[in-house]
Amino acid sequence: MNRKIAPPIKDAVEFDLKLKPYDKYVLKNGVELYAVNAGAEEVIQVEWVFFAGNSFEKKHMVASATNFLLKSGTSQKSAFAINELVDYYGASLARTCYNETASITLHSLTKHLPKLLPLIRELLTDAIFPEEEILLFQQNNRQRLEVNLKKNDFVANRLIDEYLYGFEHPYGSYSRFEDLAGLTREDLVAFYDQYYRNGKCILFVAGKLPPNIMELLDTAIGDLPLQGGPVEYPTHTIHPAGEKKYRISNDPNGVQGAIRIARDFPNRHHPDFFGAQVLNALFGGFFGSRLMNNIREDKGYTYGIYSYLQNHIQRSAWMISTEAGKEVSEATIEEVYNEMALLREELVDEEELLLVRNYLMGSTLGDLDGPFHIIGRWKNIVLNGLSEDYFYQSIRTIKTIQPEELQQLARKYLQPEDFYELVVI
Amino acid sequence: MIQFSRFVLPNGLRVLVHEDNSTPMAVVNVLYDVGARDEDPNRTGFAHLFEHLMFGGSINIPEYDDELQKAGGENNAYTTNDLTNYYCQLPSANIETAFWLESDRMLSLAFSKKSLDVQRKVVCEEFKEHYINRPYGDIWFKMREMAYEQHPYRWMTIGKELKHVEEASLDDVKKFFRKHYNPANAILVVAGNVVTEQVYELAIKWFGDIPAGEKYNRNLPQEVEQQEARRLDITADVPVDALLKTWHMPSRLDPDYYVADLITDILGSGASSRLYQSLVKEKQLFTNIDCYHFGSTDAGLICVDGKLVKGVRLEDAELAVQAQLDLLIREGVSVMELEKVKNKTESTMAFEDMSVMNRAASLAYYELLGDANLMNTELERYNSVTADQLVELSRKLFEEKNSHTLFYRSK
Numbered sequence: 001m002n003r004k005i006a007p008p009i010k011d012a013v014e015f016d017l018k019l020k021p022y023d024k025y026v027l028k029n030g031v032e033l034y035a036v037n038a039g040a041e042e043v044i045q046v047e048w049v050f051f052a053g054n055s056f057e058k059k060h061m062v063a064s065a066t067n068f069l070l071k072s073g074t075s076q077k078s079a080f081a082i083n084e085l086v087d088y089y090g091a092s093l094a095r096t097c098y099n100e101t102a103s104i105t106l107h108s109l110t111k112h113l114p115k116l117l118p119l120i121r122e123l124l125t126d127a128i129f130p131e132e133e134i135l136l137f138q139q140n141n142r143q144r145l146e147v148n149l150k151k152n153d154f155v156a157n158r159l160i161d162e163y164l165y166g167f168e169h170p171y172g173s174y175s176r177f178e179d180l181a182g183l184t185r186e187d188l189v190a191f192y193d194q195y196y197r198n199g200k201c202i203l204f205v206a207g208k209l210p211p212n213i214m215e216l217l218d219t220a221i222g223d224l225p226l227q228g229g230p231v232e233y234p235t236h237t238i239h240p241a242g243e244k245k246y247r248i249s250n251d252p253n254g255v256q257g258a259i260r261i262a263r264d265f266p267n268r269h270h271p272d273f274f275g276a277q278v279l280n281a282l283f284g285g286f287f288g289s290r291l292m293n294n295i296r297e298d299k300g301y302t303y304g305i306y307s308y309l310q311n312h313i314q315r316s317a318w319m320i321s322t323e324a325g326k327e328v329s330e331a332t333i334e335e336v337y338n339e340m341a342l343l344r345e346e347l348v349d350e351e352e353l354l355l356v357r358n359y360l361m362g363s364t365l366g367d368l369d370g371p372f373h374i375i376g377r378w379k380n381i382v383l384n385g386l387s388e389d390y391f392y393q394s395i396r397t398i399k400t401i402q403p404e405e406l407q408q409l410a411r412k413y414l415q416p417e418d419f420y421e422l423v424v425i
Numbered sequence: 426m427i428q429f430s431r432f433v434l435p436n437g438l439r440v441l442v443h444e445d446n447s448t449p450m451a452v453v454n455v456l457y458d459v460g461a462r463d464e465d466p467n468r469t470g471f472a473h474l475f476e477h478l479m480f481g482g483s484i485n486i487p488e489y490d491d492e493l494q495k496a497g498g499e500n501n502a503y504t505t506n507d508l509t510n511y512y513c514q515l516p517s518a519n520i521e522t523a524f525w526l527e528s529d530r531m532l533s534l535a536f537s538k539k540s541l542d543v544q545r546k547v548v549c550e551e552f553k554e555h556y557i558n559r560p561y562g563d564i565w566f567k568m569r570e571m572a573y574e575q576h577p578y579r580w581m582t583i584g585k586e587l588k589h590v591e592e593a594s595l596d597d598v599k600k601f602f603r604k605h606y607n608p609a610n611a612i613l614v615v616a617g618n619v620v621t622e623q624v625y626e627l628a629i630k631w632f633g634d635i636p637a638g639e640k641y642n643r644n645l646p647q648e649v650e651q652q653e654a655r656r657l658d659i660t661a662d663v664p665v666d667a668l669l670k671t672w673h674m675p676s677r678l679d680p681d682y683y684v685a686d687l688i689t690d691i692l693g694s695g696a697s698s699r700l701y702q703s704l705v706k707e708k709q710l711f712t713n714i715d716c717y718h719f720g721s722t723d724a725g726l727i728c729v730d731g732k733l734v735k736g737v738r739l740e741d742a743e744l745a746v747q748a749q750l751d752l753l754i755r756e757g758v759s760v761m762e763l764e765k766v767k768n769k770t771e772s773t774m775a776f777e778d779m780s781v782m783n784r785a786a787s788l789a790y791y792e793l794l795g796d797a798n799l800m801n802t803e804l805e806r807y808n809s810v811t812a813d814q815l816v817e818l819s820r821k822l823f824e825e826k827n828s829h830t831l832f833y834r835s836k
Contacts, residue, residue, distance in 0.1 A: 001630065003485040003529055007521035012497030015449075015516060040447060041775045080706065083696035088765045090772030109772050140705070140712040143735065146664035150560045253662070255553045288494045300546025303554050323554045355495050362497025366514050369448050370779055 011354070012361035013399045019368065019391045022378050025214050030228035033203040033217060034378055038371040044110045044207035045372050046217075048120070049383065051231045052102040052195035055170040059187055060179035065137065066191045067097040070104065072133035074126040079133060082119065091116055099170045100233055100313050101383060102195075110208050117220035124196060124224060129188045138180050145175060153323060155250050156258035156424040163246070163420045164262055164317050166239030171312055201226045202382065206375035233314060240264065246422045257329035257423040261320040261336055265309060265413065268316075268384050272409060274397035276309060276318070279409050282348060282356050283307050283339065284320055286363070290339050291320070299335070301328040313384055318413065329423050343410035347403040360398045426801055427784055430621045431792075434628060436637040438608035441788050441797055442624045443616040445781055451517035451617035452781050455527050456789040458612075459605035460507040461584075462577040462645060462723070470584020473504040474548050474593055475601055479511065481540025483530035496522040504582050507722040508793060514782055517618035521627060528631035531611065534602060541595055548590050552583050560663045564833055571655050572671055572726055572829045575646040607638025612792050616785040648673070648724070654825050660834040665712070666733040667833040668742050671726040672822050674718060678794060683806045684818045685718065689727060690766040691758055691815070692716035692749070697765075699749055700729065710737045710745050722794070726829075727822060739832045750823045757816045770807045 025033040054063040071086075071093060072079045086093045091108035104123070108116055148154040158174040165172030205213060266273065277285075284291035284307030291305045305322035324332040367373050381390050429443040464471050479502065480489050493500055498515030513523050556562040566581055573579040584590050613632065615624045651673060675681040693700045693716025700714045714731030733742050777783045791799040821827075 003525070003532075006486075006492060006495075007525050009496045009522055010516070010518045012516060012519075015497070039779065040445075041779050043772075043775050043779065080697060080702055083702075084765070087695045087697040087769060088761065090765075090768035090770070107776065109775060136706065136709065139709070139734065143665050143712045143732065147560055147732070150664060152558065251558070254558055256550070256558045286494075287499075288490050296547055297543060300543040301550070303547055303551040323550070323558070325550055325553070355491060358497045359494040359499075362494075362516055363499055365497065365516055366450050366499060369450060369781070372779075 028222035453523035482535035
């Protein structure tokens with residue numbers, strides 16, 4: 001045995017990846033249900049996706065406040081009674097508000113599902129948004145915001161989105177003290193009525209499903225005035241900032257700069273999206289990327305640096321994000337641009353490209369582990385309105401993209417003058 | 426029930442295998458029995474810095490990460506006060522790559538000067554990112570120093586101060602490696618789409634000829650029983666006041682550990698927990714409050730940790746927390762409340778066990794504690810806890826003389 005020689009490997013590009021198909025049902029009221037029945041543990045995840053994200057609000061923060069306060073009381077149950085019921089069954093009921101959608105996600109042992117569904121029904125028909133819960137929400141969030149505004153990374157994340165999209169665009173807006181203070185019960189009740197109680201909804205269910213899952217859900221919500229069918233997303237105009245470079249002083253004792261470098265990018269329907277994902281991996285998308293190798297592993301400027309494509313439905317952005325020592329922040333930015341230049345000027349060699357291909361295939365394979373990950377992939381495809389072949393197209397690109405195509409993409413998109421550049425110290 | 430096989434190589438390496446053919450992946454998890462508690466008080470942060478150096482090349486393989494990524498694998502590692510754990514996941518067809526990589530770095534590192542120079546800087550940036558450049562970032566440094574006078578839980582895994590990390594020398598690195606990184610002090614767990622006999626053969630092939638090394642015998646200074654309450658009152662540039670209060674709790678293998686764990690759930694985990702309901706929702710003294718512990722192997726700390734509503738005095742907030750503890754001691758818990766936290770424990774375990782990676786790490790950890798099969802008997806232990814035990818232990822734990830109180834005031 002010679003320890004200097006690697007054991008033979010099967011290149012991950014040779015793996016035949018399969019995305020387990022979903023089962024689809026339609027409830028009596030037309031709501032669509034996507035289900036993946038898999039896994040060994042007796043657990044289940046049910047996600048109600050409503051088209052109730054902040055793109056639909058007329059007033060800042062109404063969508064996220066409505067979503068958060070969904071379980072703050074019904075005419076029958078106090079917030080405490082709701083929480084106690086969920087906790088009693090060892091379940092969790094999460095709420096999340098995105099730009100287009102807002103979700104309620106239930107995680108529970110499969111055996112307890114029938115006990116919990118009536119509660120969900122109650123929340124979807126009879127949430128009352130008690131005044132005192134709204135006041136508490138405002139007070140606690142105001143203080144949380146005060147703490148967060150002391151964090152350079154938090155401030156940087158807000159500002160870079162505002163530069164890219166403009167504050168009045170849902171992707172560029174963020175919570176301010178005045179928006180929080182201006183929320184009223186009427187705002188929430190009206191938003192709830194339109195976008196939840198009578199809203200459009202899609203269900204995603206995964207885990208070890210009971211055989212009567214369809215019946216359980218139909219009984220729970222199949223007679224509610226929810227709607228299925230296609231959704232039109234409201235369009236908002238983008239107002240990108242004119243100025244490209246920003247240096248913001250936030251913390252007089254700061255020892256690190258929060259660096260964000262970003263440009264706009266089309267959404268997943270654009271033909272360049274697949275290739276850009278491979279180029280992004282090579283550039284800064286994983287631990288073995290060029291940015292990480294140069295800026296962390298060679299120079300030690302940062303604990304970590306990553307690039308990624310933002311996960312938005314209507315349009316995206318290409319973002320580089322890191323926290324680097326205050327005195328090396330500018331040098332870090334220079335190195336980011338140097339790496340862009342290398343990608344534009346030189347073809348990636350076969351060995352490095354194979355490594356990236358194998359990494360992407362391996363991590364995709366690992367990420368298909370378990371029902372929750374599989375339904376997550378399908379949810380992405382459904383909500384973005386992508387073709388069912390999307391997953392396989394993406395795999396094909398990983399396996400076959402050539403160095404020349406990657407270089408063309410770099411020339412097209414990795415031009416420093418197109419990027420916003422921000423350091424918050 | 427998690428099935429596994431166990432065998433010990435002649436050099437002392439413990440090997441555990443857990444087969445799960447429902448996944449195309451395999452996980453290789455190597456746990457070393459060394460954590461921040463094993464450090465020299467003048468060289469803190471070393472176990473964690475060392476973890477970074479484990480990726481800086483081994484004796485025969487210059488680039489750990491590249492080789493793993495080529496095989497379609499991903500990896501990471503973490504260091505706690507108790508242990509250091511390395512894990513990678515890769516397509517099971519390529520599992521031998523993980524054996525090759527892990528055995529080579531157990532055999533010997535390359536001890537590269539460049540890697541040390543760079544990782545010292547990287548760890549300093551990690552230190553800044555998590556503990557300096559953020560509000561309340563130093564709160565646990567202060568609490569640990571107050572709560573522990575003897576035991577090395579006195580310092581954080583990242584180290585007491587930046588200087589300790591900056592001063593680490595290549596000689597320190599070599600000594601640390603010889604002392605802690607050898608088969609006698611390691612546990613290898615292989616899980617996922619694997620066959621036990623095949624893992625056994627690979628383990629012998631790749632790890633069998635690594636010299637056993639010396640078994641490290643831990644002999645840590647222990648705390649003497651605390652006789653009076655400790656308090657600290659500090660002011661910093663933060664927007665709101667914070668209260669952090671802790672009490673010494675039983676060690677991981679003490680039967681009372683399970684009781685203490687359920688006490689933290691009753692008090693402060695979840696939106697229906699007592700502290701949240703009474704102090705955030707009803708009395709509106711805190712904007713958030715939690716009760717938790719770290720699951721430390723040696724005797725750890727139960728913590729109550731919250732941020733105050735502006736205008737509320739820290740003294741009043743502390744009294745209100747105390748009133749909740751007194752209530753628990755005086756009136757105990759209802760049958761339903763006890764069932765609730767037991768149900769939650771059952772559910773948490775089921776969700777954790779969904780991932781092969783978690784199962785592998787748990788097996789390694791329980792093996793380190795002395796018996797991997799503990800993983801299968803944990804739920805029973807929780808379920809056998811009684812309401813009387815909860816009250817009895819609460820009375821003992823929450824004694825004022827066992828406490829440490831930190832007022833973190835806004836300037």
